[in-house]
Amino acid sequence: MNILSRVRQTLQFHLSVVFLILVLTVGSVIGWLTYSRMNDVITEASRNLFSLTSTEAVTGLERLYAPAELAVEIIALHDITRTETLSERLPHMAFLAGFLDQSAALSSVYIGYDDGDFIMLVPTSSDEVRGRYSAPPEAFFVVQSIERSPNGGVRSRYIFLDIAMNILGEREQASFAGYDPRSRPWFEQAKASADQIKTRPYIFFTSQELGQTIALRALGSGATVGADISLDTLAASLRKERITEHTELALFGSDLGMIAHPDKRKVVEVLPPSATGGAPGLGRLSIDHLDGTVLPQVARAAVEAGLTGVDDKTLNDRLAFDGEPWRVQVSPLKVRGSTPYYLAIAVPEAELLVQARQLLQQGGIAIGIILLVSIPITMLVARLVSRPVQALSLEAEKIQQFDFSDPVDVQSFIIEIEDLSRSMGDMKSTIRQFLEINRSISEETDFERLLQTLLEGMGNIVGSEQGAVYLISADDTALEPVAAMGVPVDTLRRHPLNNLPHVLREAIDRDDIRATIIDGEALAVCGGDPGAGKNPERNAMVVPLFNRNNAMIGIMTLVQEAKANTSLIRFVDALSRSAAIALETRQLIASQKALFEAFIRMIADAIDAKSPYTGGHCARVPELTKMLAEAANAADHGPFADLKLTDDDREAIHVAAWLHDCGKVTTPEYVVDKATKLETLYDRIHEIRMRFEVLKRDAEITYWKGVANGDDLKDLVEQRDEQLAALDVDFAFVAECNEGGEFMSPDRLDRLQEIAKRTWTRTLSDRVGISHEELYRKQQTPEPDLPVREPLLADRPEHVLKRRPEDLFAADNPWGFKLDQPEHLYDRGELYNLSIARGTLTAEERYKINDHIVQTIIMLSRLPFPSYLRQVPELAGGHHEKMDGTGYPKRLKGSEMSSFARMMAIADIFEALTAADRPYKKGKTVSVALKIMGFMVKDGHIDAELYDLFLTSRVWADYASRFMKPDQIDEVDVAALRPDKAESRAVG
Template sequence: MKNSKTGRHTLQFHLSVVFLVLVLSVGSAIGWLAYSRMNTVITEASHNLFDLTSTEAVAGLERLYAPAELAVEVIARQGITHARTLDERLVHLPVLAGFLDQAPSLSSLYVGYDDGDFVMLNKTSSETARRIFGAPGNSAYVIQSVEREPGMEAVGRFIFVDEAMTVIGQDTRPSFAEYDPRKRPWYKSAQAAVGQTKTDPYIFFTSRKLGQTIALNVPGTGATVAADIMLETLAASLRRERVTDHTELALFGSDLGMIAHPDETMVVEMLPPSATGGAPALGRLSANQLVGTVLPDVAKAAIAAGVTSGNGQTLTDRLTFDGATWRIQVSPLEIRGSDPYYLAIAVPEAELLAQARQLLQQGALAIGLILIVAVPITMLAARLISKPVRALSREAEKIKAFDFSDPVEVESAVIEIDDLSRSMNDMKSTIRQFLAINRAISDETDFARLLQTLLNSMGDIVGSSQGAVYLMSADETALEPAAAMGVPFETLARQPLDGLPNVLHEAVAREDVCTPRVTGEALAVCGGDPEDADNPERHAVVVPLFNRNDAMIGIMTLVSEEKGNPSLTRFVDALSRSAAIALETRQLIASQKALFQAFIRMIADAIDAKSPYTGGHCARVPELTKMLAEAAHDTDTGPFADLKLTEDDREAIHIAAWLHDCGKVTTPEYVVDKATKLETLYDRIHEIRMRFEVLKRDAWIAYWKGVADGGDGEALAKKRDLELETLDADFAFVAECNEGGEFMSDERIERLQDIAAKTWSRTLSDRVGISHEEATRKAAAPEPDLPVDEPLLADRREHILKRRPEDLFAPDNPWGFRLDQPEHLYNRGELYNLSVARGTLTPEERYKINDHIVQTIIMLSRLPFPHHLRQVPELAGGHHEKIDGSGHPKRLTGAEMTPVARMMAIADIFEALTAADRPYKKGKTLSEALKIMGFMVKDGHIDADLYDLFLTSGVWRDYAERFMKPEQIDEVDIDALRPKLSAAA
């Protein structure tokens, strides 16, 4: 159609004029030459091809089945069907081997017996077969046998023989003994049939190849003979019958199950695990792998014509598939002992035109004359038209490559091309804005700044300088102001949902963008200045923000002083969902971080609350660690000048410091709080006191018994008083040892041994009324007859609590622990505990206390920390290591530890020294604590450079002002401490 104003024409007009003339000229010249003979050539070619292919398919099936059918018939007449033992059956296996050698299609031959016995012969001449059966390298066959003797378990054997059928190896396969031929489909079908029977084709599990089983029940013998054949040769036969490049052939059953296809991968279908456990299954003509081919349509036509119902008919027809016409034929193939198979053939009509090419050549001369004239005209017209199209194509390539920098400046005389150029230019501008906003949203990590960025970006789109963002309150009853643009944030007010202003209510009710005109109060709600002069063009863009669940999470309002542009409003609407999801994501991240922070604080608080001896340790160590880390971050000189912390580093330090003692949740309180040597869940000194009381009562009883027997009362009283005095002194000594205040010298231990040698008489059983665990320990030794004399102090077998094997750490353990683990978990022997040289803890209990850092590392290493927090287990688990490598639990040296791990060690020590909330000790003063830490530097326990930074940065002073009692803060001479540091270095 001509445009009278500009003299331009549409693209449709140009193309129609040029190509219509060419099509009419060429079509008229060649149409009448080809049409008259086309149908005859196609019909003759398709009929000849189909008949020949069907004949060849039947012959191929006969060649495939004949050896297997013959083998089954011959073997059924052999003595193997009467054999009842494996030795008798082995004699007949050379016959089976001969069949396997002569017929490549035969996969295996076997016999199943009515008593459940089974014997099978497979070839192992290939590496694949030997690998499947675990056969020796020189084996030629494998004999698989199952024997079932009455009253005995079935025996499954694999016997490997060479070409001469000489046994070269065998083994027993218990899993194969479970195979029962009587339960197999081929056995059952043979039992129910007269003569040979064939199973439906199926996929062999080991080879993933299509096969079929031919079986024959041998009457009077109790045996059933079967042969497995491979159907893959049918695919080769079909490939040979493809007379054109795109001929489609398939052999299938009445259930549309695939039997053969030129492409063998079409026959096997890997079904999902929910269907078959991931095993291969027989493909179908309707399967996914055949989608896009004509065969499913051929199958539908065969079903509609009743061919697959077994009526013996042959379907010959034409159908249209994917815009092309096909000649098809579906014919039944009769198979003895099985349902008929069906051969489907489909050939594109276009490929059957080989005989018509001569006709087309005759028309080529006429076409050539026409093209000589038409080509120059066509090329000239196409060039004029395609030049701007090519320019637009280059612009499209830039868009494809995400290059939106340059505007589209393509002009054309064709109206559609010119309009397309302007549309592409607008599209590039819109996408550029969209990507810029999305990038700004994705790059911003701070939630408050994200809201402001989003508001400003949306304002730029609609040309607004005023606006606001409201977010849904936690109780979902109101919209809370969250960001403002162009006006003070304080001017925005909370908007209850049950009384929303009309300017917001309409957008919320419609759940869509609204653009109402705003003045006065409505203008203030939308983030504008209500004092501004009235503008009849002023309107607001009110955008509800919805999350992934279509729940409103807030509202964005933008005030525009110009009449609204619907396209910009639609753009804002499209962008709002992406923006809302970004907001929701940031909210979720923030809430998850808050939850995680609360969780780790809860763990730390629980650890501190678990024992009065830790106090606020888990809360103070993080603060001191972060103070020291920030001091290292702020320094520009020295060994820590290059240590610069990112926000991710700070988060990792924070979490690691709060969780540095999380393993203490596994440490029993009675070990941590053990105040005396005999204390467990209670102080066992009371048991020993009672034994002394018993001995004292015995002394009195002996005295009164002597008096009653007429003895010298004065002498007896003297003996009694001496014994009572000795018992009191001995108990006082035992009680003093129990307190753990005195060093246990050899003389004191020897006295304990003397006291322990005294005995007391027990008349009641100590194996009743006790826990199952203690009863189990006592059961290791027989119970003595009562009454029994027992030592006053003893180390008994039941005092030993053994360590579980899973609690032992191998040298190559995954955590890298290098520990000297005590043999036992606990040793509660009375003499063993009272003989502890210093303090109250045994080596086992001291290890248990130190084990908290081991558990910390194990617990944290099992948590799925994100990438930027992967260092948390290493940071938290290193605060008991020492610079000289003598620390716990990995014996790391200073060079093997990160600076932050070494910082946490200093924080842990300084907090422990100065803590004033430990009931068992008084907190050190600043000068005392720093002096002790100086000695630890000298001994190679803590990092010298970090200790120097600790002193010079004043971190110790800042910590003291926040957490230490005033009386602990004394004068500290830093210069006096640093020379010691230099000397140590």
């Protein structure tokens, strides 16, 4: 470091020296610099990849060895090493089984005793293992036991245990009696060593598998503990670490003997009897036997270099093998009880750097062109600063890609680059923290949770576990606590703005963060407990929160042990402004939602207030719809088991239900409230009465004229009285027809036509003193000369109000309406209205009332709903549709409607049937309303499955208890009202 300190100079100094040297060396350096620069990139990339792969491979192998090493360490200290008989050893099998359960790498654990006794626990994890020991199917473990008596007798047996370590049975095993642990290599090596030992690979006596044993002498007990690791496990671990198809890996010892290889056949070889002097045996292969790979030469170089694994040094090299370059690395593996192990990895460079080579070729062409036109000094400067600048460039790319996971660790001889590296590291850390808390803020949708998330996020940055958030109250008179950290928020007090605590007032007056030492009351204000801890004094940051208009919307306080430095204060200041804007945005969103909600309720209230016949309909239907939707959401079986409401669904249902009748604002009151057939804005029966009065006056005048002329008085009286009586009877009949209480039979219609034939004399013009619109309608026919005789009752052209062309719906209208529209908007003809067969409404007026749902859909479809409320028009506009497709305005069938729209139809019907605030009818009882709805199910009008859910979930009962009069709530036989399955399928 002293040398580095002496040679470090500013970038300006280095560039000055470079420019001087450049004049003499520019010609010879350009070509070499290009190759060196690109080669450095490839070398660095391969080294990084190799380092990562090697680390993962070494770690994986250490994870295999570590459980076995730990197991023998612990077992060597256990009481089992001091037992003398099988009966004393068997209760400890559960203890040994715990190590086998924790590590799949362990194939068995065992203890050999100095008297020749032996006990081993083997898991029967597969059918192959069970077959090897002829174990019963329910056996989970096999205990192999050898007991030697003082007189030289040997008893060997298998004992089978279930998962609860209960003995299932045992079997004498004579072939195992010849096994003496004292003659085994693992026993001998462990007995001669004070630490753990690891054997070379060999064939296990019992399982005949290839593997390695880790053993440890149990001090003071006369026993040796062993654990076996199968070579299959080691081979599988190495196979996972292959980078490319032709990657070579090998684990070997300092004597170059093989320990593990992805192909276990390359670890040992089977020797013939002639080579072993008896039975066939195993010979351990050397890494030199790995023909056709580059591993032998690099392995030998690593051992000669003296890598021990103590200082974490590795051997990295680039070698040529069969004319192909290879990247190789040898890493020492830290093992206990053995000479060093080494992990060798070799990868063909062509496979490792396929894409890098392509980039190298493309970059070489580009660099070649640049070199021809660039100033030569660029190449020399790049040579001096290539590596740190390259590393910083990669870091900059990570920042550009929003990757802030790794710290920046770039060193350089150039002071400016060193400072840049440190600054970039600080910047990366700062941006990461900034983005993390901003992401948390942006992802949180609940305003209260957002405040808590903001407070806790800021607390994590400054190392604070206590704090509070205060926001300006709605009336701008006080600071109200809305979130707290370390203490319950309800323990904080509301502070009037004109009497703020000193610690808050100072921050407001300064319009900036206030960092100070506080205690007592000030500590309690900032969210801390003034009585907690030995030292009540704490450091606090009081952070004013400003919105886009630089107006304060609240204050955040953070209490911590350490004093905040200047850079941290600036960071908190920057983050607090972003957080304040996020808070303001959420407040605005909440305010807009509240405004929208109030607007919805205002429309609904206006509709209910407009007509006394609807009452609280617009308020009750939303409640009933939401109750039915929640019942479907809670269903865990049946047709609605898969229906799960989201918060967006709930809001869409809420809005749609409140606006389901908003189109009624376009329906004239005089149509909705039409009580008689001739009623419009007033009852036109009064005009007809006046005409009858005129005819009665005419009868009187005729009588007196006859008297004046000297006609027969008796005849005059009879004629007058007869005419007056007939007029009274005829008017009484017309008045009765106007009430609409009796069915208009053909004979009544004929009589009405006869009465209409009576005439009366009009002497005044009916085209003066009237509206422009009515005058326009009258002018469709020529005005007759006055006086004129007119029918007593008539359907005149001016009685017809034509429908505007824009009010007609084409078959392919964008809303999908399928309506039988009357030809005229209104027909106010006197005979036409008096001839209404039932009720008081004409076809045109009935269509106008039904038109409210059409206007509802049109009005809502024109509103710019956000995406999660796009279904509102469909939900609100479907409550008059029927399951059989005979409803309006689109004649949708049940399968074409959403579940929520069908729910609203049921809610609308039930509310209408039971509403007790309609002056024209009495609210029905619950049982009657449900029975009527049952008939509607059979007629295919409402959804049978939803009706069944409505019944069985007792939504109707909950609704009745909240909104219906007590005398309307009666007993309901739900079972009798439920639709059967056949009806449900037919309707659906």
